[in-house]
Amino acid sequence: MKNQDIQLDSQGRLRHFLTIEGLKKPVLTDILDTAENFSTVGTRNVKKVPLLRGKTIANLFFEPSTRTRTTFELAAKRLSADVINMNISTSSTTKGETLLDMLRNLEAMHCDMFVVRHGSSGAAHFFAKHVAPHISIINGGDGSHAHPTQGMLDMFTIRRHKPDFTALRVAVVGDILHSRVARSQIHALNTLGVPEVRVIGPRTLIPAEPDSLGVHVYHDMKEGLKDVDVVIMLRLQRERMQGALLPSENEYYRTYGLSREKLALAKPDAIVMHPGPINRGVEIESAVADGPQSVILEQVTNGIAVRMAVMSMVLGRPGDEQEAG
C-alpha cells in the first residue's frame, strides 16, 4: 500500500492520527495506557496539565458536530493548548476557494495541529499529505472511512470492563456500509486480538466485501447477538429511508433495534455501547440505553481522556524539533 506510513514518523511514532488500520498493537496499547493516566485529570479541582502549553490546535469541522468537537476542545484545553474552532460550511469551499487554499491560510495562523472532520472519505489523508511538515493532523471523522479517536475511546471503554481483548466476542450492529466509526472499531478490535468480531445488519447496509475487514457477517440479529460480550450499536442516519436502503424506522427497529429481549441473547454481563447521538426507539430501546448494561455515557467521558492521549502523543514527541528542523 502506498503512503501507509504517512501517519508515522521516522521512528515509528504517531505524527498524524488518520486511521487505525495499519497501526501495530503496541501503538494502540500505548494510546490506551496514556489515556488511563489522563482519565483522572477531569475529576481534579484543577482540570489541567501543562503538557501542550504554548501549542495551538485548530478544530476544522466541515461537517456539523457538537459532541465530538466539544470533547476535542476540552481535551486540548485540559492539556493547556490554545484552541480555535472553525465550522466551515462546505459552501465556502465551493465558492472557488479550494481546500488547499484554505489549508495554506490556516497554516499562516501558526497552528501546530488540525483536527479535521470532513464528509469525504480520505479528507484527513489529503490534509496530511499537503500540510506543512510541522503541523499534525488528527482525523475527527472522514466520510465513511475512519473515525479513529472514536474507535480508540470505544476500545478504552471496553478494556475498562473487559480487560482481556483476546477473550471477547464483539458485535457491531447497524449501518456498517456508511459508518466510519464501525470501520475504525473493527480495525482496532482485530489489532488488539479480539478473536471474533461480528457485524450485524441488513444486506443493504453491509459493504460489498466485509471479509476484507476481518469480520463475520450476520443478517439475523438474534443469531448474531448470541453469547457476545460487547454490543456496539451504530447510529442510523434518517436519510437512509431515502435511496431505498430501508423501508421505515419502525421496521428497522423491529429487525435490528436493540430491545431488552434481543439483548438477553448476549452474555448476561455484556456491555452495550453507542457512539451517540442516540435515536431512541429506532436503533435502541430507551430501557436498554439507560439500563444497567449500558456504558454509553462512560464513552463520552472517556472520549476526553483518549483524545488527550492522542494529542499529547502526536504533539509531544521528544526530539521532534530537530527532526522537523
Next chain:
Amino acid sequence: MGIHIKGGHLIDPANQVDKKSDVFIEDGKVTGIGKAPAGFKADTTIDASGKTVMPGIIDLQARFREPGLEHKATIASETRAAAASGITTLCLPPDTTPILDTPAVVELIHRKNEAAGFAEILPLGALTKGLAGDELSEMYELKQAGCVGVTNARYPVAHTLVMRRAMEYAANFELTIFLKPEDHSLTKGGCAHEGRISTRLGLPSVPEAAETMAVARLLMLVEQTGVKAHFCQLSSAKAVQMIHRAQHDGLPVSADVASHHLYLSDMDIGYFDANCHVMPPLRDQRDRDGLRAGLLNGTISAICSDHQPHELDAKLAPFCESEPGMSTLDTLLPLSLRLADEIDISTSQVIACLTQHPARILGLPIGQLGLGYQADICIYDPEAHWTVSPDTLVSQGKNSPFMNWELKGQVSHTLLAGQVVFQR
C-alpha cells in the same frame, strides 16, 4: 519531396510485415516498401537503424479540453503530446463545451486542428441533442461535416426507446455508434469499484453491474437494430465475456480497453491517490486479468488512451471530490508494448491493437503502410528506457497514475501525411 526511412524494423500488421525494411515516401504517401520506387529521390533520410517503424497510432478516445476547458489543456498542447507519443489520429468525444452536436462545432474543431497540425482529430458526434438523451441529433449533417461515429459519451440515455431509435437512425447512415456502457442509477455518486478497497476505505462505490447491466441492455438493442456498435473502455471481466458471446453470436460489436485498465487495479488507490480516480473505475485484479484475456482472444481489438488531462487543482481534493480521469497519451505506446513482456501476445499483435484494428473499427483507410496509403508513421526505439515524471510527460495534464514507472520504448520520430511532426 521524398523521405527515406532507412534501416528500421518495420511492423505493419495489416500487411503482415514484421521484418527489417526501408520505407519510401513521396507526396505524403507510401510509395515504396523494401525498395525505392523508380526515380525516387530522397530529400530527407531518417536513420531508423535499431528502431521499429510502425503505422501511426490511432487512439479511439482522447480529450483535449478544447473547446471549453482550455485551462486544462488545448488542441495544440495535446496534439503535440500525441505526436511525441507516436499517435497520429485521435477520436474526440462530443462532451466539449459547446457540445459537439452541430456541424458548426465540428468546423470549429477542424479549424483549430488545422492550426495545430500535429495530429489528426476525428470528432465523434453527439448521439442526442446536447447529449441530453431526449432528442436525436442531426446525424446525417454531423457525418457530412466529418464525424466518424456518434456517441452519447458518458451521458445517460435513460429512455430505452430513445436509445433504440438512435441506434436505428445511426444505422440508417451507416454510422458506428460508440457506447460507453454505464447504468447511471447504479453508478450514482460512486467513485471506486465496489469491492475490497471501497469497503476498507469507505468510498462510495460503483458496482460491476453498473457496466454489465448497460452492456446487456445495449446488446439487446444492437441485436434488434443491427447498428454497428463499438463498446468503449470496458472495465470488467464480466462485460468482456458478454461481448465475447455476442460476437460469437454474430453481432456487429467491437470493444476497446484503456491502457490503464490493463495495468492498474483498485489496489493502486492505496490511501486515496486521486490520480487513480477514473471512470469507469479501476476494478479488481480479476477484472484486470479478464481484460487482458479479452485482448488475447480478440474480444477486445483496440487499446486506447482515454486521455483526460487535468490542471493540478483538479486532483487536489479528497478522492471522490477530485475530478476523474487520467493523463495517458504519453504512456499509451510503452504500456501497450510492455504487454508483450507480460502476457502471451506478440509486439506485432499489440501494434495491431493500436493501428490496424482501430482503423477497422472506424472503417477508414488508415493504420497501415501499404503502397499508396497516407504516410502516418511512428518510429520508436524499443530499447530506450524513460521514467514517467511531470517533466517527461509532454501532455499539459500531469495527472498520470504511472508517475515514477520506468517504461521501455520511446518515440523518436512521428510523421503525419509524410510530414515530420515530431523528432527527438
